[in-house]
Amino acid sequence: MIRFDAVTKRYPDGTVAVDGLDLVAETGQITVFVGPSGCGKTTSLRMINRMIEPTSGRIWLDDQDTATINSNELRRGIGYVIQQGGLFPHRTVVDNVATVPVLLGENRRQARRKALELLEQVGLPPAFASRYPAQLSGGQQQRVGVARALAADPPVMLMDEPFSAVDPVVRSQLQDEFLRLQGELGKTIVFVTHDIDEAIKMGDQVAVFRVGGHLAQMSTPRELLTNPADSFVAGFVGRDRGYRALGFTAAGELPLRAEAVVALGEPLETVRDRASDGWVLVVDSQQHPQGWLSVAAAAGAQAGTPGNVTEGMLNLGGTLATEDSSLRAALDAALSSPSGRGVVVGTEGSVLGTVTASQVLARIEHERAVASLASDAK
Amino acid sequence: MSHVWQYFSDNRSEVFGWLRTTIWLAVVPLVIGLAVSLPIGWFASRFRWAYPPVISFGGLLYTIPSIVIFLALPGILGTGILDPVNVAVALTVYCIALLVRAVADGLASVDRAFLDAASAMGYSTRQRLLAIQLPLAVPAIGAGLRVAAVSNVSLVAVASTLGVSQLGSLFTLGNTTGDTAPIWLGLIMFILLALVIDAVILVGLRAATPWRRALQQ
Amino acid sequence: MVAGVLGSSGGLPSIRLVPGWLTTASNWSGQHGLLVSLREHVVYTLVAVVLAAFFAIPVGLVLGHTGRGGFAVAGVANAIRAVPAFGLMILLYVLVSPKITFRGGIGWLVPRGALGSFIPIEAMLVVLAIPPILVNTYAGVQAVDPAARDAARGMGMTGRQVVTSVELPVALPLVLAGVRSAVLQVIATATIAGYLPFLGGLGYQIFINGLPQINNTKVGYPAMLGAAVIVALLAVVAELLLLGVEKLIVSPGLTGSFRLKRRSRTLRQAQAGVPDGYSPQIQGET
Numbered sequence: 001m002i003r004f005d006a007v008t009k010r011y012p013d014g015t016v017a018v019d020g021l022d023l024v025a026e027t028g029q030i031t032v033f034v035g036p037s038g039c040g041k042t043t044s045l046r047m048i049n050r051m052i053e054p055t056s057g058r059i060w061l062d063d064q065d066t067a068t069i070n071s072n073e074l075r076r077g078i079g080y081v082i083q084q085g086g087l088f089p090h091r092t093v094v095d096n097v098a099t100v101p102v103l104l105g106e107n108r109r110q111a112r113r114k115a116l117e118l119l120e121q122v123g124l125p126p127a128f129a130s131r132y133p134a135q136l137s138g139g140q141q142q143r144v145g146v147a148r149a150l151a152a153d154p155p156v157m158l159m160d161e162p163f164s165a166v167d168p169v170v171r172s173q174l175q176d177e178f179l180r181l182q183g184e185l186g187k188t189i190v191f192v193t194h195d196i197d198e199a200i201k202m203g204d205q206v207a208v209f210r211v212g213g214h215l216a217q218m219s220t221p222r223e224l225l226t227n228p229a230d231s232f233v234a235g236f237v238g239r240d241r242g243y244r245a246l247g248f249t250a251a252g253e254l255p256l257r258a259e260a261v262v263a264l265g266e267p268l269e270t271v272r273d274r275a276s277d278g279w280v281l282v283v284d285s286q287q288h289p290q291g292w293l294s295v296a297a298a299a300g301a302q303a304g305t306p307g308n309v310t311e312g313m314l315n316l317g318g319t320l321a322t323e324d325s326s327l328r329a330a331l332d333a334a335l336s337s338p339s340g341r342g343v344v345v346g347t348e349g350s351v352l353g354t355v356t357a358s359q360v361l362a363r364i365e366h367e368r369a370v371a372s373l374a375s376d377a378k
Numbered sequence: 379m380s381h382v383w384q385y386f387s388d389n390r391s392e393v394f395g396w397l398r399t400t401i402w403l404a405v406v407p408l409v410i411g412l413a414v415s416l417p418i419g420w421f422a423s424r425f426r427w428a429y430p431p432v433i434s435f436g437g438l439l440y441t442i443p444s445i446v447i448f449l450a451l452p453g454i455l456g457t458g459i460l461d462p463v464n465v466a467v468a469l470t471v472y473c474i475a476l477l478v479r480a481v482a483d484g485l486a487s488v489d490r491a492f493l494d495a496a497s498a499m500g501y502s503t504r505q506r507l508l509a510i511q512l513p514l515a516v517p518a519i520g521a522g523l524r525v526a527a528v529s530n531v532s533l534v535a536v537a538s539t540l541g542v543s544q545l546g547s548l549f550t551l552g553n554t555t556g557d558t559a560p561i562w563l564g565l566i567m568f569i570l571l572a573l574v575i576d577a578v579i580l581v582g583l584r585a586a587t588p589w590r591r592a593l594q595q
Numbered sequence: 596m597v598a599g600v601l602g603s604s605g606g607l608p609s610i611r612l613v614p615g616w617l618t619t620a621s622n623w624s625g626q627h628g629l630l631v632s633l634r635e636h637v638v639y640t641l642v643a644v645v646l647a648a649f650f651a652i653p654v655g656l657v658l659g660h661t662g663r664g665g666f667a668v669a670g671v672a673n674a675i676r677a678v679p680a681f682g683l684m685i686l687l688y689v690l691v692s693p694k695i696t697f698r699g700g701i702g703w704l705v706p707r708g709a710l711g712s713f714i715p716i717e718a719m720l721v722v723l724a725i726p727p728i729l730v731n732t733y734a735g736v737q738a739v740d741p742a743a744r745d746a747a748r749g750m751g752m753t754g755r756q757v758v759t760s761v762e763l764p765v766a767l768p769l770v771l772a773g774v775r776s777a778v779l780q781v782i783a784t785a786t787i788a789g790y791l792p793f794l795g796g797l798g799y800q801i802f803i804n805g806l807p808q809i810n811n812t813k814v815g816y817p818a819m820l821g822a823a824v825i826v827a828l829l830a831v832v833a834e835l836l837l838l839g840v841e842k843l844i845v846s847p848g849l850t851g852s853f854r855l856k857r858r859s860r861t862l863r864q865a866q867a868g869v870p871d872g873y874s875p876q877i878q879g880e881t
Contacts, residue, residue, distance in 0.1 A: 072752070075750065076751060086747075087746075088743055088746075090845075090849050100751070418681065440779075449823050488807075546682070549681055561689060565686060
């Protein structure tokens with residue numbers, strides 16, 4: 001557990017970067033520091049491992065005051081990941097990862113072996129071990145950075161905008177994989193970002209900072225979306241709050257309509273029989289959805305030469321929802337589908353049925369009613 | 379220091395004569411060297427295949443110690459060793475060797491974006507070179523020019539070992555007579571000369587790059 | 596004196612005599628032969644560069660690491676460059692050598708009676724060699740990726756560990772370039788050592804063997820030019836040697852040449868999926 005106790009950072013020219021911060025980052029959770037530029041989130045992070053020294057106040061690591069521990073020893077017990085990676089260009093990937101264990105006195109051969117395992121855990125094949133950072137892409141470098149921070153198995157990890165320097169697609173992958181890793185490792189993590197969506201996705205707890213180093217709100221992501229503390233937080237969290245908050249509630253039992261489907265390769269005549277409201281769902285041999293086919297499109301194709309259903313005819317709009325996905329995913333599946341019916345698939349990917357937007361909305365209203373009844377009863 | 383000043387006033391006319399020769403030897407090769415290096419350096423920066431051989435050759439030339447060139451040139455040019463022209467040519471060769479690289483690297487360092495913008499506006503390649511690329515390369519080339527200038531001044535002194543009469547003769551004189559006064563005088567004058575030439579170049583650079591002055595305000 | 600010997604232009608022996616002089620074996624052997632001169636020249640260069648590096652590299656590392664003193668480094672370097680090496684040497688000689696009473700020699704380092712010349716020469720050469728090494732070391736450390744330095748500190752490396760494990764290895768290419776530049780300058784300037792009494796080096800061939808007998812076709816001009824050619828060749832060889840050393844000790848991650856040189860056996864086995872029990876004896880690897 002990391003506890004900030006009235007921590008202040010004031011610079012000689014008078015600027016106050018952090019002002020009397022009181023905050024607890026719980027053990028085993030990801031606590032995200034988020035806020036606009038100049039809000040003190042990075043300064044606060046760097047005070048945990050004393051890269052910056054507080055002007056006043058104390059920071060506790062479990063029951064130890066960080067100021068009483070030798071700073072180098074302190075840092076060797078804390079994993080540190082920064083935005084630009086900071087990999088050592090003159091060392092191979094595996095030697096980069098093995099840095100802290102070797103620093104702590106471990107035998108180099110052993111350290112390298114463990115490093116190889118770590119690299120696998122972050123999704124890099126063994127072939128990468130003997131490469132140099134200059135040979136890696138940005139996303140790969142960040143993975144190495146995370147592996148390096150994990151190498152000595154520290155209980156605490158500090159991450160300063162680790163995924164900001166890569167493109168959105170890679171960023172999303174890195175976030176997902178890191179969440180999976182954290183699921184296995186359960187470390188105490190403080191994560192800094194300027195992106196509220198990343199904060200909401202990654203954090204178990206989110207701390208919103210205001211410019212000048214004040215804590216505006218600290219709560220779960222869902223609480224942040226549904227109950228912002230003041231207008232600043234509300235503005236910072238942004239629009240579509242209601243929609244985004246739906247991501248935190250499971251869809252549960254949705255009434256699914258059994259769809260009559262057409263498989264790829266079947267003759268076009270079957271389309272008119274099986275379609276409803278002008279659209280039919282097309283699947284492959286394993287019942288995995290491929291797209292929607294409109295009756296009009298089928299008729300147009302038939303007018304040319306009578307043939308079979310092919311991929312090129314399909315409309316590919318329409319996301320998929322799974323059995324256990326959130327209300328948000330279910331609603332999006334319905335809204336994005338050209339037929340108005342959202343496709344729900346099972347764990348192996350085969351079609352279970354479809355659901356309409358109004359059915360999802362009915363479910364949302366039901367949830368709200370249940371929730372307000374429960375809060376009234378308190 | 380008083381005996382240094384005494385020596386100076388006693389031998390004023392001779393020292394000034396040497397000073398003139400030294401200035402001539404320090405400046406003329408620099409100017410000619412720059413003039414020659416500009417087209418060659420441009421060529422090396424413009425054509426990728428030309429860069430390695432040109433730069434390597436220049437590097438090789440610079441590797442050859444000054445004494446060597448001072449001595450080899452009489453045989454090649456037919457001038458006498460004592461002839462100042464000999465020294466001037468040798469120093470010019472050195473300046474070219476140093477400056478070609480500075481010019482090539484300086485021109486190549488100009489951000490491609492500026493050149494593309496200029497072309498898009500309708501500049502011809504030649505206009506672009508003179509109006510855009512060269513001015514923007516001035517700081518980088520200027521840095522190399524300063525190094526060449528100071529190295530040059532130092533090399534002039536070496537020529538006195540072969541008997542060429544210039545400020546360096548103060549050193550050889552001091553050595554044979556054991557008198558430190560001319561040596562100190564020579565050192566002071568050389569250092570002053572190097573600093574003055576460096577300052578002149580700096581002033582010229584600042585005049586040629588008004589946009590940098592604005593940045594500093 | 597010398598002016599009288601050289602006279603006016605023309606009348607110098609032909610440049611074509613040089614190859615002949617260089618290939619005459621007698622010119623290479625003997626107490627004042629080319630071989631001795633060459634060896635002495637190499638010794639002077641090595642002593643000067645090693646001493647200069649001993650001072651300049653640590654100073655450059657510390658200043659680069661703390662980031663302070665950038666102006667001082669540039670200023671000092673420029674000031675030293677403005678001083679004519681030849682004049683400095685003469686000054687030191689005139690001031691120092693009368694005070695040196697030791698008339699013997701020091702092994703292969705200093706010829707008999709030459710200490711009075713050796714010290715001024717080496718002092719001048721060391722001063723000459725310091726600017727390129729100092730400036731390059733400082734610049735090299737400053738050029739290290741600040742993210743790597745931040746990460747190193749954040750991992751818990753002490754200041755000294757940051758310098759030795761991260762900053763020095765990454766700055767190495769620039770540091771070695773500075774050393775190379777210093778070596779070339781010293782080789783070139785050490786030729787003027789021949790101007791002082793007792794000292795050799797290849798300058799001996801130029802100033803003692805050559806200049807006073809310039810019109811002599813057996814020594815004189817051919818000797819001067821021949822020695823000059825040897826100096827040039829020495830410079831080229833030194834540069835190539837140092838470039839080779841650089842290839843050996845600089846990490847390939849910095850130079851961009853990614854042909855794998857030596858992967859440890861355990862690493863290879865691990866990558867191939869061989870179980871760890873198969874690694875027999877492992878010597879300490881870097």
